[in-house]
Amino acid sequence: MRNRIDIGETERIIIGNLIERGYFKDPQTVMMAALNALQAKLAEETYTNEYDDYAYQRRMDEIQLHQEG
Numbered sequence: 001m002r003n004r005i006d007i008g009e010t011e012r013i014i015i016g017n018l019i020e021r022g023y024f025k026d027p028q029t030v031m032m033a034a035l036n037a038l039q040a041k042l043a044e045e046t047y048t049n050e051y052d053d054y055a056y057q058r059r060m061d062e063i064q065l066h067q068e069g
Helices: 009-020 027-046 054-068
Strands: none
Touching (some): 009 027
16 A cells, blocks of 8 residues: 655646656655655754763663663
8 A cells, every 4th residue: 555645736846847857767756755855854953962972871771770670
């Protein structure tokens, strides 16, 4: 089963132009590229350095272990 994404006339024109210019082979490929770009943008906007902070990670581990115990 394929997911259905409804798009407007403006989006159809943009997708058609991208395919016509040879950037993508079909509308499905365009939509997948757009989705990947949106996911990367969201990840970039929500990323914090908490995952790289040893003290913060140690505290989160302590909290998790305390909740489990």
